[in-house]
Amino acid sequence: MKYPIGIQDFEKIRNDGYVYLDKTDLIYDLVHNGHIYFLSRPRRFGKSLLISTLECYFQGKKELFKGLAIDSLEKEWKQYPVFHIDFNGKDFTQAGELEKTLLTFVEKQELIYGRDPLATTLGDRFMAVLRIAHEKTGLGAVVLIDEYDKPLLDVLDTGLKTFDSEGNERLLEDRHREIMKGFYSVFKAADRDLKFVLLTGVTKFSQVSVFSGFNQPNDISMDDHYEALCGITEEELYSTFDEQIKAMSVRYKVSEDEMRYRLKRKYDGYHFSPSMLDIYNPFSILNSLSKKILSDFWFRTGSPTYLVRLLAHFDENLNELTEKYYPTSSFIDYKADTEAPLPMIYQSGYLTIKDWNMDTDSYLLNFPNDEVKAGFVTMVAANYLKP
DSSP: OOOOTTOOOHHHHHHTTOOOOOOHHHHHHHHHSOSEEEEEOOTTSSHHHHHHHHHHHHTTOGGGGTTSHHHHHOSOOOOOOEEEEEOTTOOTTSTTHHHHHHHHHHHHHHHHHOOOTTOOSHHHHHHHHHHHHHHHHSSOEEEEEETTTHHHHTTTTSOOEEEOTTSOEEEHHHHHHHHHHHHHTHHHHTGGGEEEEEEEESOOOGGGTGGGGSOOOEEOTTOGGGTTSSSEEHHHHHHHSHHHHHHHHHHHTSOHHHHHHHHHHHHOOBOOSTTOOOEEOHHHHHHHHHHTSOOOHHHHTOOOHHHHHHHTTOOSOGGGGSSEEEETHHHHSOOOOSSOOHHHHHHTTSSEEEEEETTTTEEEEEOSSHHHHHHHHHHHHHHHSOO
């Protein structure tokens, strides 16, 4: 079995024979029942693969979906104009990097579809190219934005400065917020030219009004129906990797049931809605099955520096954050706040839902599994218990 560890390209996974857990029934439902979406998931949880899958779908690459659920659902397979923006791999602590990234993206699209000479600002140029693409193809544009919030997370609470066009010094964080707000406001004005929009990231940044300039997206981050859109469910794990689990049980000299229990303790436990469907961290469980060893794979990929900075301002005992019920508003508001880091800790994957009180509409939060608990303790110890 070929494991797609670190591979986020749907076309490569399908063409090169890597195992793929079929999420296309949910993707078909997503596309045909909405227009503009936002999805929050922790890092290494399959957001980029979801974006890549949607890109191939909207490009009409039917052959890649042969044998998958969507193969029997979709009848038309049209080729829409797709605009894919990926903020991964960029260092936005460098002043001007965000502007350069967006400008390069728009210029590439203009080379494909053409440029409106009357459009001067970056936002107007993007809006114009969406309109031109719609007019030329006769189909609405599809916009897929991966890790949309990275330009803000990179500079959040860093104190980094930049200069505006008039030479005035200002926070890079404020500059990025302003640029993003202006860029995303295009979606409201270009609504008639859009077929589908999905933004993925960690946090919604509602308090900085990034989204205020355009139609509010449907936030499916805590939607029961789409809870399994990213990650691996227990049913998917056992039906797809039964032989691999047996092999691990032999290596560890335990029963298959015991091996399942150990894998569950180590990598399971994520819940993204009141339905409490168990979701395994895909990066960790695939690494574990591939290498036939229980280890802390997710934490080794690094701690989010933005979270470390936020927690540096937090005066309360971090241990007291767990095993408590919190109101739904703590998660709907998606705030990155130095005084209240709880939502960011949850969205980063260090805490998850363990129970839902229907009467009070509140959630019990705790560490999802042993791997994350050990990683969080290590992160806190490394950064806050220094002599």
